[in-house]
Amino acid sequence: MKNKNEKNKFWLKLDTSAKIYPAIESHENTNIFRIWAKMKKDVDVDLVQQALEIIKPRFPYFNVHLRTGIFWHYLEENNNPSKIWPDSPQPCEKIYPSYNNGYLYLIRVYKNNLSVEFFHALTDGSGGLEFLKTLITHYLILSGDLKEEPDGIMKISEKPDPEEYEDAFPKIVEKDKHLLPKGPQERSLFNTDAVYHHKDKYLPLGKYKVIIGTVPFKDLKALSKKYECTITQFLAALYVEALIMIQHEDVKNIKKHKNIGIEIPVNMRSFYPIKTMRNFSLFVVPRFNPKKLEKFEDIIAFMKPYMKKHVTKEYLLAMAEDNYKITQNPFIKNTPAFLKDFIIRFLSQTQGHAQFSGTISNLGSIRLPDELKDHIEDMGVLLGPSYHALTNCGVAGFKDHIHITFGRINKNPRVEKHIFRRLVEMGAKVKLKSN
Numbered sequence: 001m002k003n004k005n006e007k008n009k010f011w012l013k014l015d016t017s018a019k020i021y022p023a024i025e026s027h028e029n030t031n032i033f034r035i036w037a038k039m040k041k042d043v044d045v046d047l048v049q050q051a052l053e054i055i056k057p058r059f060p061y062f063n064v065h066l067r068t069g070i071f072w073h074y075l076e077e078n079n080n081p082s083k084i085w086p087d088s089p090q091p092c093e094k095i096y097p098s099y100n101n102g103y104l105y106l107i108r109v110y111k112n113n114l115s116v117e118f119f120h121a122l123t124d125g126s127g128g129l130e131f132l133k134t135l136i137t138h139y140l141i142l143s144g145d146l147k148e149e150p151d152g153i154m155k156i157s158e159k160p161d162p163e164e165y166e167d168a169f170p171k172i173v174e175k176d177k178h179l180l181p182k183g184p185q186e187r188s189l190f191n192t193d194a195v196y197h198h199k200d201k202y203l204p205l206g207k208y209k210v211i212i213g214t215v216p217f218k219d220l221k222a223l224s225k226k227y228e229c230t231i232t233q234f235l236a237a238l239y240v241e242a243l244i245m246i247q248h249e250d251v252k253n254i255k256k257h258k259n260i261g262i263e264i265p266v267n268m269r270s271f272y273p274i275k276t277m278r279n280f281s282l283f284v285v286p287r288f289n290p291k292k293l294e295k296f297e298d299i300i301a302f303m304k305p306y307m308k309k310h311v312t313k314e315y316l317l318a319m320a321e322d323n324y325k326i327t328q329n330p331f332i333k334n335t336p337a338f339l340k341d342f343i344i345r346f347l348s349q350t351q352g353h354a355q356f357s358g359t360i361s362n363l364g365s366i367r368l369p370d371e372l373k374d375h376i377e378d379m380g381v382l383l384g385p386s387y388h389a390l391t392n393c394g395v396a397g398f399k400d401h402i403h404i405t406f407g408r409i410n411k412n413p414r415v416e417k418h419i420f421r422r423l424v425e426m427g428a429k430v431k432l433k434s435n
Contacts (some may be wrong), residue, residue: 009077012061014121015167016324017279021121022066022073023344025094026281027205028387028409032092033394036115037136037361043109044143049084051138052107055355058156059131061165061277062122065102073121078102084109088435090208092384092407095119096154099176107135108266112377114139120279125363125381126267127277130154140375149367163275172319179314180321194354195261195287197388200410210435211413213404213420219428222404227300232362233307235395235404235419236262236286237429239300242418243357244299245289260288264307268320271313281342284310284317285355305321358389358415365397373399385409391416394399 014022021031056063063082064075080101087110095106095117104119106130114136118128139155140146149155173180202208224234243260251257265283274280286306293299309315326332332340363381380403383392390410396403406416420430 009079010060011077012064012075012165013167014073014075014275015278015280016169016320016327017124017281017328018121019072019118020344020348023067023341024055024348025119026143026387027094028385030094030384031120032095032117032384033120033125033128034091034115034117034382034384035125035132036113036380036382037132037376039112039114041143041374042112043114043139045084045109047139047142048107048109048114048135050133050142050299052082052084053133054138054142055134055156058134058160059277060160060292062105062127062131064104064122065097066104066119066121068155071147071333071335071337071340073337075122081108086110087113087115090206091115091210091435092117093206094210105131121336124265124267124279124281125361126269126280126402126432129363129366130277133372136372136376139149140372145375146371150371152367152369153372161275164277166274167278168268168272168274168276168280169320169324172268172317173324176313176317177321179216179317181314181318190360193261193287194258195357196243196247196290198243198390198414199250200390200412200414201413203409207332207409208435209408209413210382211406211408211416212380212433213406213416213423214312214431214433215402215404215423215428216400217397219398219423223426223428227297228299229304230307231299231402232264232360232395233303235362235393236264236360237296237303238419238422239358239360239393239415240288240299240303241296241422242415244288244293245418246414247290254291257290260290260357261285262288262353263356265359265361266311266316267364268316271316274347282316282323283352284315286310354388356386356389358393359383359386360393361396362395378403380405382407390428 017172025031063078065078067074067076087108100106102124102251106117116132134154137149220231222233239262240260247257263283263285265281268280366379379398381394381396382405383394386392391408394405423430
């Protein structure tokens, strides 16, 4: 919940998931994600600025500075003017507080495109999407295209619910501690099980290549039904297949082949209907032994029972407790912030990111009130760059199609090529575009 300091500015502790992000932020790992909307008309920048000023009081937990205390980073109220930025050919760049008036989110406009980029210490995809939907609503009201806020959009006349400020993880651990399994559990945040990372030449620093593959929803639904799995599982399996093929090409000695680990975020709101607007996602990391997988069906056969076992309230609750316990460890709590950051960076480099060969994050189907949908041509999500995995994938559905969006900092788009080629071979219609 919010607190007050001596200057009457409220401040917030970083939520349990967010504590890692200030320490590991860099040019190659910006921890930025983008949610974008393509409007049916060109966007008026001045009206976006006005709409932002209207909705800001409804999202006080987003209008903050990132501060560094003695022991932890924290968020403090930010009353500086907000800026609207022209879009950049390199999305999801690191946000520098000095040029963005301290804000940890950034709104970009180009022609009929309206995007918002968030530093992950602030919120996750669900929180970011609610913010963008509200911004678009009031932009359309100002432009005369909408009369009033439709149902399903956060009302600016309402005060923020105290639950919106909450770090939900300790809350669910306390509420459902009786569900926690006994005995030692799998470690989730840091793990010594290093996996394969494909190698390639890096693009020049700051360059980020994006390829969006758009597939009809019915095509992906039919393919996932064929393999009796979810769309997320199907696309993750294609990702694994791509990395297996790349490892075969690059590492001729099969004895040296490493496991493939794919990070798949899970929105905890599907288990707990909590209103928090902060980070409330965890992740699972299925690890595939390429020596035991001969065909695509073998990947699916491993994926399905793994996900059934791990994407459960009990397993994820144990993960939440594990991560929360780390932050409450007396030694860690009392370690100065600068030293804590050094330790977190080291663990992230050697054990955290080492367990991911890639990430695929599915925001799901973006649902809007009909009043908004009439003015929006398209929407999607983009994950920021990853130094270790080189390539990341964000997935989002809108209306009758699904965007599979890859961002990479390496030269050759081998992962994307494989996945989109395989989709076409399987009978899906794929339209491609890039930055």
